[in-house]
């Protein structure tokens with residue numbers, strides 16, 4: 001199995017100040033890998049750096065085994081599709097034109113998401129949140145990317161739509177060999193559709209495990225890294241969680 005994207009000792013951040021440190025991540029062709037972590041853990045910063053939108057401050061990024069410092073548009077030409085946190089449909093263009101200007105045929109998009117057929121003539125801004133994200137993902141996957149980076153694809157969407165989106169990513173990995181790195185709030189769901197999981201905390205990789213193992217340890221992962229208490233502790237000067245109430249005597 002070939003590694004399509006890899007980081008070694010990666011540090012990156014803003015204004016020359018690192019917020020992620022010593023990040024080692026690898027995604028193989030045909031794999032879905034999930035990046036979990038609480039708010040501010042550094043997931044989006046990692047994705048921005050992998051996409052070429054933020055500069056590397058230390059360490060390196062390799063695409064297909066070759067170190068790259070190329071900007072996003074060059075990485076995109078070489079097979080990277082990047083879906084950002086913000087919904088990225090062109091609001092005044094029809095769904096059909098959104099696809100065409102991404103070089104994707106509407107028929108391919110409908111094959112992936114049949115529910116898009118009825119909205120092809122509708123302006124992007126008038127689509128529901130779920131339809132917008134299906135359109136975005138259809139545009140990203142329609143280019144048959146070697147690497148898909150998807151940041152919070154399913155933010156604020158209904159559980160059924162989340163399943164549709166994650167299943168489409170899974171299929172692209174299994175059937176087309178895309179290597180996908182996804183940031184997801186729905187940890188449990190994401191684990192069901194992925195092969196491996198990285199958990200980030202305070203800008204570092206805290207755990208790297210198979211999705212099966214992550215599912216078995218979900219309670220521990222949530223309590224330590226994803227809960228409100230874990231978020232409070234990760235903040236500068238964060239207080240430890242209050243002690244659990246004493247059992248009744």
Ligand SMILES: Nc1ncnc2c1ncn2[C@@H]1O[C@H](COP(=O)(O)OP(=O)(O)OP(=O)(O)O)[C@@H](O)[C@H]1O
Nearest residue numbers: 014015019037038039040041042043044045046200
């Ligand atoms: N544009 C920016 N300038 C300066 N610091 C930033 C900027 N964007 C993010 N940060 C800081 O970098 C750290 C990591 O943020 P990042 O957005 O990568 O986390 P995240 O895990 O994606 O969180 P969330 O789940 O809330 O999106 C945080 O401390 C955040 O405040």
